[in-house]
Amino acid sequence: MPTTTVDTPFPTSSASPATPAPAVAAINDTASKAGDAVDKGAAVGHDVLNRVVQGAHSAIDRMAETAGPAVQRLQDGVQAAGETLTQRATEAREAGDEWVESLRSTVREHPLAALATALAVGVLVSRLAR
Template structure:
């Protein structure tokens, strides 16, 4: 598999080497000559071992950070739910207080509503 870089205008192609390509190369070398095939296979094995070691090291480093992030997200979620519940209860208390005041003083409530309505009408003209 080959491609040319987007920023170059040339006829040259750049092959991409994958683990499969390296294995095919090692198998092709193995079939052509026995001594060099062992060296190529050893090289592929060493590269694969180093890659596995690097991935393992990265995984052991990343796992605690991922757990820490998950814990932080859970704490934030809990905090947001608590605050939302407090806001709901505060809103319900205000509504109950307003209902009580309107029931105790209906004429004052009607007068206040009329005054607010007139103020809004003046501001919107």
């Protein structure tokens, strides 16, 4: 038996869904406008940022100018207070040394009176400690 083959052509379509030209133009136009808007927004944002940064620099410079003299006055005050404290400490040390030397000479001149005084102070402290 002879075999016959039937060639059935399948419809082939090379046509792709076509986008109408006006729609493409509208999309391109919208994209272009969006790009322009983004560029304008970026430029405005950049200008605003520059103004804010410039204002911050000015404020910091003004604060530094006013803080400088105040810091100097504070340093001068601290230095003067330190010198005064050092002088007072030296005076107190010298007064203490004089008092101790005076007490030593009194004990050497009147040893029995010093012993009696020490005993009385000891008794007084022991009663207060109870």
